[in-house]
Amino acid sequence: MAPRRLKVACSGLGRMGSRHALHFLNRTPRAELVAAWTPDEKELAWAKQNLEPYGTTLYTNYEEMLKHPGLEAVVIATVTTAHAQQAIQAIEAEKHVLCEKPLSTSVEISQTVVDAAAKKPHLKVMCGFSRRFDDSYRDAFERMDSGAIGRPTIVRSQTCDMYNPTPFFVEYSQFSGGIFVDCNVHDIDLALWFFGQDSQVKSVAAFGVTAIEPDLKKYGDVDNGVGVVEFYGGKIAYFYSSRMNAPGQHDETEIIGTKGKLAINTRPQNNLLEVHEANGIRREIPLTYYGRFENAFVKEANEFTAACLDNNKLPFKLSGAVQAVVIGCALQESLRSGRKIFFDETGKQVEQAKL
Amino acid sequence: MAPRRLKVACSGLGRMGSRHALHFLNRTPRAELVAAWTPDEKELAWAKQNLEPYGTTLYTNYEEMLKHPGLEAVVIATVTTAHAQQAIQAIEAEKHVLCEKPLSTSVEISQTVVDAAAKKPHLKVMCGFSRRFDDSYRDAFERMDSGAIGRPTIVRSQTCDMYNPTPFFVEYSQFSGGIFVDCNVHDIDLALWFFGQDSQVKSVAAFGVTAIEPDLKKYGDVDNGVGVVEFYGGKIAYFYSSRMNAPGQHDETEIIGTKGKLAINTRPQNNLLEVHEANGIRREIPLTYYGRFENAFVKEANEFTAACLDNNKLPFKLSGAVQAVVIGCALQESLRSGRKIFFDETGKQVEQAKL
Amino acid sequence: MAPRRLKVACSGLGRMGSRHALHFLNRTPRAELVAAWTPDEKELAWAKQNLEPYGTTLYTNYEEMLKHPGLEAVVIATVTTAHAQQAIQAIEAEKHVLCEKPLSTSVEISQTVVDAAAKKPHLKVMCGFSRRFDDSYRDAFERMDSGAIGRPTIVRSQTCDMYNPTPFFVEYSQFSGGIFVDCNVHDIDLALWFFGQDSQVKSVAAFGVTAIEPDLKKYGDVDNGVGVVEFYGGKIAYFYSSRMNAPGQHDETEIIGTKGKLAINTRPQNNLLEVHEANGIRREIPLTYYGRFENAFVKEANEFTAACLDNNKLPFKLSGAVQAVVIGCALQESLRSGRKIFFDETGKQVEQAKL
Amino acid sequence: MAPRRLKVACSGLGRMGSRHALHFLNRTPRAELVAAWTPDEKELAWAKQNLEPYGTTLYTNYEEMLKHPGLEAVVIATVTTAHAQQAIQAIEAEKHVLCEKPLSTSVEISQTVVDAAAKKPHLKVMCGFSRRFDDSYRDAFERMDSGAIGRPTIVRSQTCDMYNPTPFFVEYSQFSGGIFVDCNVHDIDLALWFFGQDSQVKSVAAFGVTAIEPDLKKYGDVDNGVGVVEFYGGKIAYFYSSRMNAPGQHDETEIIGTKGKLAINTRPQNNLLEVHEANGIRREIPLTYYGRFENAFVKEANEFTAACLDNNKLPFKLSGAVQAVVIGCALQESLRSGRKIFFDETGKQVEQAKL
Structure with a gap:
């Protein structure tokens, strides 16, 4: 049967x-x-x-x-x-x-x-969170987990999309939650993965500009964002997101530990071809998020299916998804207010930096 | 339905x-x-x-x-x-x-x-011929076909396997046809693809050594081979194969034209991770042929299926598979005899170089 | 004569x-x-x-x-x-x-x-500022200057030193001005170069941890710092510095414009050699700042000499060196206080974000 | 004094x-x-x-x-x-x-x-032989010499020049000795360096085409050459040279041993800059031989000077320069005659392959 x-x-x-x-x-x-x-x-x-x-x-x-x-x-x-x-x-x-x-x-x-x-x-x-199923990220996590880079201390991560010159781009922003919630939520989730799901945010500060789409301002959004998230316990994650990456989709992440660094996609490429031509050597990169992460989505479907059928534990907890939104929203709030935002150890917003 | x-x-x-x-x-x-x-x-x-x-x-x-x-x-x-x-x-x-x-x-x-x-x-x-279904090779072929590198003139291609320290390795060689037929047949097929299926071989010369498995000699085989194939019409393909590539499988190909070059996998990698550690920056590569070409095999199955169901033309002709064996066997014969082998324009072996 | x-x-x-x-x-x-x-x-x-x-x-x-x-x-x-x-x-x-x-x-x-x-x-x-004389930075600047990336908007730059396990490291910190003044002053100078010497800082926020040298705390310093600098006119620079980069010196910079990006040293290397060995493919990187920038120092000496002898204009203004220290010190102050620091358009510190 | x-x-x-x-x-x-x-x-x-x-x-x-x-x-x-x-x-x-x-x-x-x-x-x-003074080649030699790749077995080396569209190109060929003597003499010298200066050539075979300059034929020369040199003792070197490399000068070398490989300049670059632009990521390479090897020429001058002043041994023997020409000329002869050429263990040309 x-x-x-x-x-x-x-x-x-x-x-x-x-x-x-x-x-x-x-x-x-x-x-x-x-x-x-x-x-x-x-x-x-x-x-x-x-x-x-x-x-x-x-x-x-x-x-x-x-x-x-x-x-x-x-x-x-x-x-x-x-x-x-x-x-x-x-x-x-x-x-x-x-x-x-x-x-x-x-x-x-x-x-x-x-x-x-x-x-x-x-x-x-x-x-x-599709990146959790990507081979390169998995490989990185296993190495970190086995001690290859010592104690993870800094995460740098970016989500950069190719420019989409249609009105969609601006309209989408009013429902997307803003660039830190829409794009960097992936990077935030990665930070929580690599630093530990229960990491407590201590402060955040966000910055942004509208370099190519001034209309984004009406929704309080930007097309280039830089955010820093400080966690209790001596850990920092910093993020960049952009809607104007010329050659295509470029999402890269570094996990920096006391003894080494894991760098994922710091040399993006579409495939294994390089073209040597009159003005140099060129490679292309995936044009879209899906172009970069197609295999991860497929693995996600298969692992989710296996977890349901076999009653396996899922690879990560649902509560982390809320924590990622908490941080994304705090960055978005910091972006709008221009203020740095502080949290106490219980996750409650407070007025002052705890030194 | x-x-x-x-x-x-x-x-x-x-x-x-x-x-x-x-x-x-x-x-x-x-x-x-x-x-x-x-x-x-x-x-x-x-x-x-x-x-x-x-x-x-x-x-x-x-x-x-x-x-x-x-x-x-x-x-x-x-x-x-x-x-x-x-x-x-x-x-x-x-x-x-x-x-x-x-x-x-x-x-x-x-x-x-x-x-x-x-x-x-x-x-x-x-x-x-699985490499015909690999995204990077397909991408290269389309670019060549659209004129991106001018007239293709030289193909360099290698098939390098990781060392397999079991007796299998030597025993296998007596049925495999030898390194040029077993390994380089892929590279030969690529040359025929990029130069045109009807390219006529003019001469071949092959060289080889047994660097790690002297026992291969008893079957007339080697563990490192270098072969050159000259085609009528001013085209040359040259090949390298090895059974001792330390980090894993490394198959790379260059198609060199009068206006540019297409380089496939000259920077091999297992995935998009690099490890920064005390003695430098390191990446791994696939350990096996299947590790490198898994997706190509899957695409092969799908394209073959579609051709059968829809009565589509196959992506390449069966006769090319014979031509690849002709060239592989000629290289193997050249290796064994130490002689350069010549062909006339009809594909018949002849004694003399045609200048 | x-x-x-x-x-x-x-x-x-x-x-x-x-x-x-x-x-x-x-x-x-x-x-x-x-x-x-x-x-x-x-x-x-x-x-x-x-x-x-x-x-x-x-x-x-x-x-x-x-x-x-x-x-x-x-x-x-x-x-x-x-x-x-x-x-x-x-x-x-x-x-x-x-x-x-x-x-x-x-x-x-x-x-x-x-x-x-x-x-x-x-x-x-x-x-x-030695990096101003480095070939790769010069090349990047000329391309930006000729419009290759549109309007420069974001600068990301890092200065990462190999860990120095001597007491020197901690003692040095009490005179160095701190990590943002000592290390990132180079990156700050680059931001001023690429954004224009007269760029006006609008706000800064800095974060840091002592991952390997807790003793740095006694001088208010850290061994890993992340800082963001917002400029009037829609420009952001963000910086990272580290004293614990495992393989050696790794200083990299990206200048991101509305139409493209210039990436300097995102693939660091000591020379053009890669070693293929049993556990992968490895390259080394310079161990020290001088190892990376030796040629830039030599060019600095030659250009300074030529300017003196021929009464040429120097390649950059002395006043920029003060501006770099202003920003470095503001980052250091933000690090110590945990606060974000704001400036008005005249360069005076103010209490509030200007939105 | x-x-x-x-x-x-x-x-x-x-x-x-x-x-x-x-x-x-x-x-x-x-x-x-x-x-x-x-x-x-x-x-x-x-x-x-x-x-x-x-x-x-x-x-x-x-x-x-x-x-x-x-x-x-x-x-x-x-x-x-x-x-x-x-x-x-x-x-x-x-x-x-x-x-x-x-x-x-x-x-x-x-x-x-x-x-x-x-x-x-x-x-x-x-x-x-300027490449003997290049940092990357020196680094490779020292690693090989210390056993990092086991026993060196195969050398692959190429000298590829950018196309020079002036009449000089063809006229030069009548005095240059031909492509194997003019270009590949560097690669031959490298093979002798890495295999040992006293390596005895056993056979050579050369192939070539005139892809862009048919007039080269009148001097018996080609603009793309492939040559293989077999040495006694189980060593093979194979070479490629081209006069039509689109982006500039690209000389690369691999030394393949029983336990690893040293790859020099398989990823050529002019400096540490990469340009991310609408059609991909691009880097340039040196346009000329001098652009690639300037520092090696300077080191050559300094080491030669030191040897003269201090009566030091030179880094390599003059007799090797003759051996390189012997091999280069044999390749050129093989190219012209279309024949494979054999040598006995004393270096004398013989008629038959020694098996």
Whole structure:
């Protein structure tokens, strides 16, 4: 008898949703994509051609989809503002959940997802921090964990997107939570991974400019941001994000310890080709986030599936996703106010630096 | 109704066979692995656990497997000496064939496969030159094809394996056809790809040493080989192969044209991590051929499947596989005799250099 | 008649002083090292062997040296605390001055040198920011200047030294001005170079930890520092410095513009050799600052000499050296107080962020 | 009293001669350039401006220059055809000699220099194989010498020049000895250095094409050459040279041993800058041989000077320069005849491969 496969549904079939759907359909052997939902007609048309013929039932109502017979898990890839509510509905309907990052751009709302999940400890609820599944980051973490660089002390991490010259770019910013929540949330999550999930933030300061899109100002956002996060216990993470990286997507991270450094993607490349031509030697880099992390998304789908089927521990705790939003929002607040923001050891904002 | 999937069988479940089987089982959405055959008990035990539960019927007789109901295609990954006969049997049984390289270490036997395929032009018969499916090589080919480097003139290509300190290494050499046929056949195929499938070899000269395994001499083989192949029309390919590359697998290729150069993997790496430590900065490289080319093998399975289902042209002609063996064997003969070998424009060996 | 050579004296013959002396003696064709001074017996002994035989008169009194017949210029490479006074004395004695960085760790004292120089506009007085003479930085500047990256917006720059496990390291810190003044002053100077010498600082925030030398705390210093400097006009520079970089010296800089990025030394190396060995591929990096910037120091000596002899404009203004100390000291103050520090458009510290 | 400096004269003030002259004038502290000779008016005009004012006496007759009072050493940088005779004249006049490579394009004539030098063992006579003085090659040699890569077995080395679209290129070829003697003589010398100066060549085979300059054929030359040299004792060197390398000068070398590999300049670069721009990440490389090896030439001048003054052993034997020409000429002969060429253990050409 064939081993059973996890019955998964996909919520949202936009840019990322359609990718998640295809990963579960084609590249996650232990899962089957039994259902998908989208409110969007164009997305639905795409799904009729690319999902339905392979056995995926399409829904135009999220609640209906949750009732799909035998459904066990939901991957949520809708707009960020819908993440939390859908996640909670799915949890209440006894489904495992893989939710795209962030749970919400609001700390409080993010926490409601954690609270809902806490009531159903038998369910697997994971926030999709894709970099956690990337081979290079995994390799780095294992080396750090085995002591290769001594005690980790500094994390530098950046998320740099290629410029998107469409109006989307500015409009998107009003819902994205701002550059530190939208882009650097990945870097913040990496800092929490490498420094330990329970690291306590001590202070943050953020800076930013609108170099190419002055209109971002109306939403209090920037297109280039620099943020520093100090943790209790002598650890510092500092971040950079940009919406104008000329050659494409360039996300790099360094974990600096007392005895060495792990550098991930400080020499970005699209593949193993270099072109020697009249004006020098050139290589290209991935144009998009997905171009860089496609394999990590696929691994995420497979590990999530295995955790659900085998009742394995997930590779990281859901509560970290709230902590990442806490820090991202504090950076965003620091950016807006121009002030440095301080926290006491319990995570409460305070007025003064503790020296 | 679900689009139909290609019914594939796998012949041989050893090192490469088991990988091909899993690729068709799990990573080729448009195919299903309906059958597999192996004469080996250990491999069979593995298959009972890893293939049978997912719907693959196991056979202990190749001919029986060919009769599997509805079977459409066979991937052949047995020992090299069985490739040709199994391929011909499959062709005669009206199956599409994906055969691991080389068809045979003998030119004449390789040709018999081409002859058999020629009688069944409706079948897709492909020799598995995996590098043809690698993203970096594809990228290079497209650039060359679009004129980026002018007229391609020189190809340099190497296949370097990590040292395998088991007796396997020497014993394997008596069936492998020798280092130029076993390792450099990939590089030769690349030269034929980049110079054009119909390039006519003009002369070859090969050199070699046994640096770490003197016992290879008894089979006329070496552990480090250098070969040069001159083509009519002013083109030269030169090759290096080694069985003792310290850090792992390092296959690199340069295509040099009149206006530029395409360099593939001249900076090998396992992933995007570099370790900064007390004695410098270090990166690792893949340890095995499969570690380097896993994604290419998966793409090969998918493109072969699509060609069978949609009756598309295969990405390259089967006859090239014979031409690669012709050149590999000529290099091997040059190595053994110490002589340079000459060909006229019709491909016949001649005594004298044509100046 | 031989073209005349600039008569130069060297003050201080310690680690850097002896190098400057040799550069002017041997590697600056248009200069001659006519005199040198050191109060240190060991250094004097070295000079008797390495300078005196080649025509350099040795002094044990700085004022005496200034009276050396025909002396035209002085290079000052004593301890930082003596820089300013010696520079002023030399200026008053009508000598050109090349002073090692920083002029002083105090803004006020640094300014006195600028004031003294302003009274003698016919003299060339330069602060030795060696990176300004490095080929790679020069190349980057010219490209930025010609518009290659659009409008420069973000500078990231780091100065990372190899760990020095001697007591020197901690003791040195009480005179060095702290990590932002001692190490990052180079990076600050680069930001002023690339953003424009007259850039006005708007706010700074600094963070730091003592990861390997807790004793640094007693001097208010750290061994790893992160600082951010915001400039009026939408420009941000952020810096990292470390005293514990495992493989050696690693100073890297990125200038990020609206259309591209210039990355200097993001792939550090000692030379063009890579070692392929059992555990990967490895390269080494320079162990010291001088190992990285030797050629820049030599070019500095030659350009300073040419400016003196030909009455050319110096490549950068002395006042920038004060501005770099202003920013370095503000970062150091932010580090100590834990507060973010704000400036108005005239450079005066203010209480509030200007939004 | 100032230590004495070696009195050096420079013969030839063309492209390389003028550089040698300036190196000895300005960048070789223990030498002084007392004399220079050139038959060329334009070069003489240059020398009147750039050498004479600094104390160099100019001559229009080589023999006269040899009689310059106190002259101790001559650097010969005239056209190749004059090297040998001038070297012998200098030796007979009791001068040390640094002669640009090759001594001659003829084996017999090269040997006459060695014979002349053998009669004056107190003189230092060196052929200027500049790569022997390059930091990266030195570093590689020391590592090999200390056993880092086991037993060296294979050398791969290339000399690739940027295309020179002037008639010079073709005309030069009739005196240069051909591409293997002119370009690869450096690579051959490196093979002899890394394999041992007394390595005995066993066979050679050469191949070539005229990809961009068909006119080279009239001098029996090519613009792209591939050559293999087999040595007795199980060692192989293989070479590539090109006159059409698009981005500039790219000379790279690998020394492959039984336990590792030393790779020199497999990632060429002009400096430490990379440009991130819309179509990827780009670096430039040196445009000329001198751009790549300037520092090596300066070190050559200094080490030659030290050997003369201190009566030190030269870093390598003059006889190797003949051996390099022997191999270069054999490759050139193989290229012209299309035949593989064999040698017995005494270095005599024989008809048959020795197996």
